[in-house]
Amino acid sequence: MFERSRKGERALLLQPRRASDSAASRNTEEIDEFAELARSAGATVVGSLGARIDKPNPKFFVGSGKAEELKEQRAALDADLILVNHALSPVQERNLEKYTECRVVDRTGLILDIFAQRARSHEGKLQVELAQLKHMSTRLVRGWTHLERQRGGAIGLRGPGETQLELDRRLLSGRVKQLEQRLEKVETQRNTAKRARQRNAVPTAALVGYTNAGKSTLFNKITGAGVYAADQLFATLDPTLRRMDGLACGPVLLADTVGFIRDLPHDLVAAFKSTLAETREADLLLHVVDAADPEHDRRIEEVQRVLEEIGAQDVPQIFVYNKIDKVEGARPRSENIDGGQIARVWVSAVTGAGIDLLRDALTTALQRDRVHAWLAVPDHAGRLRARLIAAGFVSAERPAERGWEIQIDAPRALIEPLFGLPDGEGEWLREQLSRPGLLAASGAAPYNSAATAL
Incomplete structure (x- = not known):
């Protein structure tokens, strides 16, 4: 048996490529990303070896010839760690270690190591x-x-x-x-x-996106928080919540979440289910994209795949194209799609360009998905009033001549189930919320029909 190095700083990268992958740019991008992962873990990359994989070898993952080449290059470069840009089976990992006489870590193990350092x-x-x-x-x-x-072997423990x-x-x-x-x-x-x-x-918006897209820098720019941000993969791991005030839609909680990456380990997704719940249960997702990344379309696909895996694919999204300061000729702007919904906003978290446009887009989207209205509740509807208060949907209340005037402020998705209440209460609530200009004559804030029409 060989003696495993305890240092693990000098890393040789094994970069498998699929036979069907003919795009050189894609291969280069994946190689660069894996090298950045290795550096993020604290390793010094001393070399890289490509390997075309038509069919994974059950013993080494790579063929025996490539395994021999890997062993020779490892010795020539005096590497004490081999990092494989692919998931390995325990048998493949153990066989490679024995054959190369060097510690072997696959992509999953590397990402887990980075997360262990950053938690x-x-x-x-x-x-x-x-x-x-x-x-x-x-x-x-x-x-x-x-x-x-x-x-065993002691008296009473033999066998x-x-x-x-x-x-x-x-x-x-x-x-x-x-x-x-x-x-x-x-x-x-x-x-x-x-x-x-x-x-x-209080509605919640969550920042999501591929790792190193600039989410934490954008989070700090919008909220004034001091969250750690750096130009490296997985710089931020733990989720952070900050309250945003001064928006037309009222206060908003903004969540900064862990970045996603290609082939994110399933065990990691499962372990972080409570953290990722901030994403799944948010009222709105701000999908941050690195506008300067030539592969940003593929990054978007990877993020959407993870969102689907955690059950957040149906949460409304605004695409925030960040780092326009690195794109020649780019300027801050926003784009709408059919129905007036803002779909894309171009910003720079470093310079602050376009941040006001992003705030406006955030306000518009949250107002569209929330019910915000004053209702005149008569005396005989006291039970409905109690239900609304107990559910936390009443943000303000004042007595009226024949009952109460209450202000409803809640996500549309939480209000709509109340339309099914018995004894006509649900139907009465639906009818009241469909009347624009409600209570305007009494001096109350008018009902925003454009934002909350049901």
């Missing part, structure tokens, strides 16, 4: 550890023969005993169960905070 919050650390343990559970049999040794491998698997399983229980408690706390936001009728 700062208690929840983030729990999520990353859970994903790592699930990934590790299939890789306990590495190159250590001691894992097969038997325990086959328990192998070290079995013990490690049992301990790992127990830790996974413990982490899942802790994350359930954290998710309960997050859901409590979410219900409080709904009661306060």
